[in-house]
Amino acid sequence: MIRKYQPLDLETLRQITVICFEGVSIDKNIEDRFGVISGVDWKQRKMSHIDDDAKANPEGIFVVEIDGELVGYITTRINHWTKIGGIPNLAVHPKFQRRGFGKQLIETALAYLEEAGMLYARIETLEQNQLGSTFYPKMGFDEVARQVHYIRPL
Ligand SMILES: CC(C)(COP(=O)(O)OP(=O)(O)OC[C@H]1O[C@@H](n2cnc3c(N)ncnc32)[C@H](O)[C@@H]1OP(=O)(O)O)[C@@H](O)C(=O)NCCC(=O)NCCS
Numbered sequence: 381m382i383r384k385y386q387p388l389d390l391e392t393l394r395q396i397t398v399i400c401f402e403g404v405s406i407d408k409n410i411e412d413r414f415g416v417i418s419g420v421d422w423k424q425r426k427m428s429h430i431d432d433d434a435k436a437n438p439e440g441i442f443v444v445e446i447d448g449e450l451v452g453y454i455t456t457r458i459n460h461w462t463k464i465g466g467i468p469n470l471a472v473h474p475k476f477q478r479r480g481f482g483k484q485l486i487e488t489a490l491a492y493l494e495e496a497g498m499l500y501a502r503i504e505t506l507e508q509n510q511l512g513s514t515f516y517p518k519m520g521f522d523e524v525a526r527q528v529h530y531i532r533p534l
Pocket of ligand 1: 400401404470471472473476477478479480481482483484504505506509510511514515518
């Protein structure tokens, strides 16, 4: 069942995030190269992105609940000026992947963004995330750019 996010869900969403993004996170790549920075590990940094999503637009977060257990979520952003909405984060627990929940979450988010008056929806993924080249085009997204991320010590 897909339902709207409630604030009590946040801790579980943070946990799902660190499980799901292990192999597909810029923060994890940075840690692999430079180690933990200033006592804040990649998991804490990545979880803070979900905190940001929950602060920015809690109304636009949807979760998958199976037998009372949260197993996935999607977050969104609205911009009434540009009319381009965003999907910053999406994850489904590995035990529940490949059952169509990811697709349902994207469909739910797209319907929400459209209802909110957005004309386009943006989503980003890493080249190392093989899903990007399959899943998102299948969901109707067109690739418009590739970005490269750099970091250096100071
Ligand atoms: C992306 C994610 C949310 C998809 O969730 P899901 O519930 O497995 O998605 P679905 O079952 O709806 O599958 C959607 C499509 O994704 C692709 N896909 C999903 N898992 C895949 C895998 N292991 N290998 C190849 N393709 C895969 C397939 O095209 C699939 O469609 P199909 O089953 O009809 O072939 C999930 O894989 C995940 O949490 N990944 C880690 C976090 C992440 O990458 N988030 C997105 C960051 S941009």
